[in-house]
Amino acid sequence: MEPLAEPDALTPDSLLEQGLAVLRDLLGPDWKVTVQPASQEVRSTRRRLDVMIQVKADGDSVFTQVMVDLRSRVSPRLVDEQLLPKLELLRQVSNYTNLLVIAPWITPRVRRLLQDYNIGYIDLTGNVSLRVSRPAIAIYAQGTSRAPRSRATRSSRTTLAGAKAARLVRILTDVTPPYRATDLARVTGLSLPYVSRLVEALEEQRLIRRDGRVITQVDWPDLLRLRAEHYDLLRHNSYVGMVAPNGIDAVLKALPAMLTEHSEWIALTGSYAARAVAPLAVGGQLMLYHPASAPRLPDEIGDELGLLRVDKGADVLLLRAHDPVVFERTVDRGGVRHVALSQIVLDCLSGPGRMPAEGEAVLSYMQGNTKEWRADRLPT
The missing domain is CATH 3.30.460 (Beta Polymerase; domain 2)
Incomplete structure (x- = not known):
């Protein structure tokens, strides 16, 4: 397979091409993966983010249709707010149409969420999950568990790395909500702007839930797991x-x-x-x-x-x-x-x-x- 392009340089077409190349390699030469022709309306748009593909074995009349959702980044919030409604809509149309997300890299937490909802995924580091009942397809492969350097650098503005993040993770875990960012800043001795930024990032990851400005829920098990990924x-x-x-x-x-x-x-x-x-x-x-x-x-x-x-x-x-x-x-x-x-x-x-x-x-x-x-x- 050709070397992968840098994630930031990927267009939707190149992301699709490389993602399907990963799928074809895993399925082997006895399977065909075909991109379905797009409608005139879709062809007229400047960006192609949803693509329908057909997957079938050679010599078999049974095939499955898979809607491919192309994303430069996938977060737990995106899974909740966009991918799940799309999956529900697909299920209303046909029980045999599956949803597959292709992205440059998908975090371990998001991969677990996608598996829980039976949404397939492929990232360009080799993390793959796809389960289809008819024809029978079951693929699971593990690639990189940490973000490639280019993506880690781009997303490093607010992360769970460093001692300051450790203080916030510990207090969020050790104390039951409700509380506000101002309360957390006071107890930890961290600046309010820093706490507010990290709280927003954790909400994006669905590691906390807020009602207005009040934190009402903390997914502390996954919060600890995610912090551990940034700690040695x-x-x-x-x-x-x-x-x-x-x-x-x-x-x-x-x-x-x-x-x-x-x-x-x-x-x-x-x-x-x-x-x-x-x-x-x-x-x-x-x-x-x-x-x-x-x-x-x-x-x-x-x-x-x-x-x-x-x-x-x-x-x-x-x-x-x-x-x-x-x-x-x-x-x-x-x-x-x-x-x-x-x-x-x-x-x-x-x-x-x-x-x-x-x-x-x-x-x-x-x-x-x-x-x-x-x-x-x-x-x-």
Whole structure:
């Protein structure tokens, strides 16, 4: 297949051509994908954004019609407000006409939405989903999970990257609405213009719902997942690797006594913190946050816990917190300070190895026990 053009340079015709090339490659040579002739009215328009195609196997009289919706960008709001009404209209006309979205790139969240509504999609990085009952077609392929560089740069005005976004994500998760952007700015210490811009972006993504200016709903599970896509636990928090000569259990037993004297110093996160509420596996590295303001603190912590610095094979990581928000709403479990469940999820979803699975397990626990961890109102 020819190299893909840069997304910003794509015309509707080239987007259609490249998207159908992806489909034809996946179906193979025994299938035909034919663009149906457009009406005179459609041909007279300057931009062709909806195209009807026919898909059939060679030698078979059975075919399916698919309406292709060409988009430069697909958001959850667009799915709700435009694609779903279009799908409902198609279903009224014919149960055998399917809807397929072709775009340069489609985010993981939007792909999940489209799958839920049985709307097919193709993006030019190789993410594909198409299910047709007659003739039987079932295609699912995974391409790039992160936006190509050109699209990431273009959409970087308001994202969930950075410490400021982390503060807002944490408060939106940890506290039940209603509240306004002004309330969030006051509690987080962020500027109102920044909070307002990010709230608008989250509403576009259908991660929050508003009634006027009041936030009334937060899709906090997907909000945490999306924030984790912009966060890397071991890249955003510099760390010192250490080994526990007497084993991790000895370190865990020593922590309560240490924290009695230095309660503000460290907080447990990662696999061992996740295991306290959602046991999924054993082992893993013990991860402890410490404040960024004390560069010699890792050695002091290591001395008190009997740890030794190592370059490789560490079973304890002392993480220098990228922002004080990681210490917000910590909880005491058996004398050990644990980060909040929302922070555990963010750290695990963005961590190495099996940690993302542990993050999902904690997320499931949170969904079934919201009254145990989610505050009813913002702090005064």
